[in-house]
Amino acid sequence: MSIDFLKKYFFGDVQSSSDVSSVAFQQSALRILLALTLCIFLVSEVHFLFTAGDYSFLAINSVYLAALIGLLYLSRRYEKATAILFLFTLVTASILLLTLSNEFHAEKYALISLYSLPLITRLLFTFKASIVAMVANLYPFYLITNNSWMGSAEFLDSANLLTSADALAGASIAPSFYFQMLTFVTLNIGLPLAVSRIIQTLESHAIKMKDLNQKLNSHYAMYEEFFENTGTPSLLCDQRGKVLKANQLCRHLLTGGIKKSLAHSNITDWLTPAGENSRFAWQSDMAECTLKSDSQTHINIRRASLTEHGHLVIHLENTTELKAIQQELESTQETNSRLAHFDVLTRLPNHRHFCQQVNQRLAEHDKHVTGAMFIIRISQFKLLNKQYGKDNANKVILSFAKTLTHKLSDQAVVGRLRGVKFSCFIPLSQTYLIQKNLSELIKSILPKQITVEGNKLNMEYQVGIAYYHTDGKNAEALLERCEMALEYSNSVERFSFYNNNLENKLIEEHTLGLSLSSAIKNKHITIWLQPQVNASGDICSFEALARWQHNGQYIPPPQFISIAENLGLLPLLAENLVRALVETLTDWQKEHIHTPIAFNLAGQELMNDGFFAFLMALVTDKPWLKDRLELEITETSPVMTHPLVHKRLRSLSQYGYSIAIDDFGTGQASLGQLVDIPANILKIDRRFVFPLPHDQRHVDIVKSTIQLAKSLDMKVIAEGIETKEQATLLIAMGCNTLQGYYYGKPSPMTDWTSHSNAKAKTLRMVY
Structure with missing residues (x-):
């Protein structure tokens, strides 16, 4: 313990401090010099006490x-002051x-002590302070070399330096002078400079070591942080x-959150490797293990690298x-496959x-x-879904699928495409290559009735059929062929067989649709x-009819109107x-030609917000237009029963538009339409007039x-009149307005507007 205390006292706590500064060095040097000097004086004190001598x-x-x-006591707190006092001492x-002792050796050691002051000053202070001490020592050296300290010949005799008076002059004093100079230069200049150089080198190395130590600490902290925060x-x-x-x-994973030290433990203390190479699992690139403390916890270990020190x-x-x-995935693999x-x-x-x-x-x-592929579509499924609900409708589908599968042979393949479409493939004999026989075979396997909640439902189907090969x-x-055939099945012809004409017709309609789209966008329709005439034969109004000439021939309006409706182009065309x-x-x-023109709407246009707003804006900008532009609604259009169409027709009627029901008697719920639609004109279809x-x-x-x-205060127009007898009978029945080939065929609007509307003016339409 005493040795450790002395080391710590004289050399400082080097192990605990990485800062080897000049202050610590000077403090250590001061304590060592004080201790050595104290020892010398202490020995001297003991010597003087036990020997007779000069008590002064x-x-x-x-x-x-x-x-x-x-x-020595003060050096613990006041290093600089103590160093100064030590030098002064x-x-x-x-x-x-030098002044009190007559002994030559005492004076010699006094001079050596003075010459050593620059070295001691350099150890305790800075290099500049040692330079000051060097300069200060020039004065003692001067005095010695001029014999200012030797005041008598007895002194010279006691020193045994000279044997005669002649030795005080001449060349005999030269060796002593040079020896004194050598001593002075060595102690006063050489050693302090050499020690300064050593101290400077040590300080430089200490600074570099300090920087290196800081970098190492920084890198260590960075690597430590990286290791801790790798995720x-x-x-x-x-x-x-x-x-x-x-x-x-890692500690949290292996110990389960319990604070336990992993130091000096082995991986096998925490993990139980699986597999044959369980003993050295950690040396493999990949291995599976479980926690020893919890076998339900599975852990994969992966060797990232082998360090230079042989560590993993x-x-x-x-x-x-x-x-x-x-x-879970494995257990549900069969379900997913299904x-x-x-x-x-x-x-x-x-x-x-x-x-x-x-x-x-x-x-x-x-x-x-040979074989046949056919697609079956349940016709009235939307009605069933609406009437009985989705769940019961699904029961219908499920019951149909079971019945169909039960009636077909094992050689048949049955599938569900989507919604209410089912696909079947059956091998055929020569008998069923005839379409009539195949149709009867398919009818026999389709259930005619299905029971839902105790109610028997009559089933209706549409079937598209194609032959293999x-x-x-x-x-x-x-x-694909069955889908084409199914498109042309209807409520009358429920069984439709594919033929090349169907495909050609679909291709033709597709090509025609592309041309129609271009024609509508370029306003080529x-x-x-x-003309529509009154009972006296005068033209009172017109019906506007759309005509499209394609590749030199006119396409029938029902054909291109149907294509435009399927393509959603009717609002733009209208x-x-x-x-x-x-x-x-x-x-x-x-x-001043105040003759109205009726324009036919199929219903899809009124479902379009933009077109409806366009009609409303027309009468806002041109109020007189409501008496000149009549709107004819085709009653056969499926959307005519839509509540939104009824609402918008009422709005148009309130704005002043005249609304006519076209093709009356051929559509759905004709009498109901008279209640729901605010029409003031009724057109009798040509099928009733013919x-x-x-x-x-x-x-x-x-x-x-x-x-x-008339009972509803509506104007009546009969169309399709081709003979005088028809016209006479209708006039007799009280029909207001007549239309047909008997009075005039449709003609281009330019015929009526060319030459400043000359033709319109000559037909007594100027009032």
């Missing part, structure tokens, strides 16, 4: 001994020796699996949740799996085998006008035609319709 030196020695003890002691439980171990270091995530960096990954997910290949409701093959099964069946049999070589092609009509009506307004006057039944129907219209 004993007193002075005691004083200096006490002073040195005090300085040495200087005074040297001067006293992955990691540890460092040796080749035997001994844990050298572990980050916090191991990353741990908790795969417990992943294992659970994998087990979902991918089968319909959820009926458990029949879906579209893709159905095609795979059919193609596999075709590949297994002889190429000369003739219409397609694989399931995909056959299904023209307007023709057909807007273009109405703008053209408004332009003509504006010119006629200026010419049999007149010979068919009494049609005569009664037309007469009743005219009386019904």
Whole structure:
């Protein structure tokens, strides 16, 4: 303990401090010099006490001994002041020796002490302070060299330096002078400079070491932080699996959050490796383990790298949740496979799996085998869904699928495509290659009734049929042909067989649709006008009819109107035609030609917000237009029963538009439409006019319709009049307005507007 205390006192706490500064060095040097000087004076004090001697030196020695003890004590807190006092003590002691002692050796050591002051000053202070001490020593050296200290010949004799008076002069004094100079230069200049150089080098190295130490500490802190915050439980171990270091995530994973030290433990103390190489699992690139404390916790260990020191960096990954997910996926693999290949409701093959099964069946049999593919669509399913609800509608689908599968042979393949569409493929014998026989076979397997909640429902179907080999070589092609055939099935012809004409017709309609779209956008659809006359034969109004000339021939209006409706182009077509009509009506307004023009709407246009706003804006900008532009609504349009159409027709009626119901008697809920639609014009369809006057039944129907219209204060227009007899009978029945080829065929609107509307003016339409 005493040795450790002395080391700490004289040399400082070097091990605990990395800062080896000049202050610590000077403090250590001061304490060492004080201690050594104190020891010398202490020995001297003891010597003087036990030997007879000069008591004045004993007193002075005691004083200096006490002073040195005090300085040694003060050096613990006041290093600089103590160092200054120590130098002062040495200087005074040297001067006293020179002045009071007559011994040659005492004077010699006094001079050596003075010459050593620069060296001691350099150890305790700075280099500049040692330079000051060097310069100060020039004065003692000067005095010595001029013999200022040697005042008598006895002194020279006592020193044995000279043997005669002649030795005080001449060349005999030269060796002593040079020896004194050598001593002075060595002690006063050489050693301080050499020590300064050593101290400077040490300080420079100490600074570099300090910088290096700071960098090392910074790098260590960075690597420590990186190791702790990798985001992955990691540890460092040796080749035997001994844990050298572990980050916090690793400690938490292995100990389960309990604060336990991993130091000096082995990986096998915490993990139980799985597999054959369980003993050295940590040396593998990848290995699976479980926690010893919890066998349900699965951990993957991965060796990241082999360090230069032969240590292994191991990353741990908790795969417990992943294992659970994998087990869940494995347990539901069959279910997922079924979902991918089968319909959820009926458990029949879906579209893709159905095609795979059919193609596999075709590949297994002889190429000369024949078969039929057909798609069945339940016709009234939307009504069933609305009437009985979705759940019961699904029961209908499920019951149908079970019945169909039960009635078909094992050789047949049945699938559900989507919604209410089912696909079937059956091998055929020669008998059923005849379409009539195949139709009867399909009818026999389709259930005619299905029971839902105790109620028996009559089932209706539409079927598209295609033959294997003739219409397609694989399931995909056959299904495509069946879809084409199904498009042309209807309530009358429910069984539709594919033929090339159907495909050609679809291709033709597609090509025609592209041309129609371009024609509508470029405003190539023209307007023709057909006159409507009163009982006296005067033209009172016109009906605007759309005409399209394509590749030199006119396309029938029902055909291109139907295509435009399917393509959603009716709103744009109607807007273009109405703008053209408004332009003509504006010119006629200026010419005082006040003849209305009726424009036909199919219903889809009124469902369009933009077109409806366009009609409302027209009468806002041109109030007179409401008396010139009549709107005819085709009653056969499916959307005519839509509540939004009724609401918008009422708005148009309130704005002043005249609204006519076209083709009355041929659509759905005709009498109901008279209540829901605010119409003031009723048009009798040509199908009721054509049999007149010979068919009494049609005569009664037309007469009743005219009386019904008059009772509702509605104007009646009969169209399709081709003979004088028809015109005479209708006038007699009270029909207000007549239209047909008998009075005039449709003609281009330009015929009526050319030459400043000359033709319109000559037909007595200027009032």
